[in-house]
């Protein structure tokens with residue numbers, strides 16, 4: 056598969072998982088956490104799909120498209136290692152959805168960050184809340200969900216925080 060095909064499939068999987076998650080949290084209270092602003096594409100998608108949700112964006116070096124800046128009250132600047140562990144005190148409620156798109160070409164770094172996120176995210180989520188992630192996350196409180204058809208497993212990852 057060419058790198059272009061691979062890139063397009065990843066974006067199709069990302070969009071399908073985000074759309075699934077946005078629908079799945081209907082009726083579940085809580086804000087959305089966007090981990091990694093990047094160009095702001097997925098932030099823009101989430102705010103379009105969820106116009107009534109607060110979306111808090113975590114980013115260490117914000118440089119989005121000019122049309123995709125979060126408002127200052129919803130942009131949490133800094134490295135996640137510093138900003139995420141204490142985030143519950145800043146959020147109005149546990150999150151209904153977390154989207155993590157933080158991966159790079161460094162597989163070892165991705166694995167370390169994913170292991171840390173898997174341990175750090177569950178207390179920030181409302182029971183039944185969803186996680187969509189570019190990296191697999193392994194944690195007992197997170198139940199893996201299959202990607203929505205026709206997305207093949209392993210391209211993007213969905214989890215639901217267990218209720219007990």
Ligand SMILES: C[S@@+](CC[C@H](N)C(=O)[O-])C[C@H]1O[C@@H](n2cnc3c(N)ncnc32)[C@H](O)[C@@H]1O
Pocket residue numbers: 090091092093094095096097098113114115116133134135136156157158
């Ligand atoms: C792949 S980009 C996100 C792309 C975004 N989803 C989009 O659609 O435009 C990853 C972003 O995560 C940020 N990031 C990576 N590791 C981080 C960390 N430890 N703390 C804060 N931000 C981080 C990077 O600076 C980068 O902007």
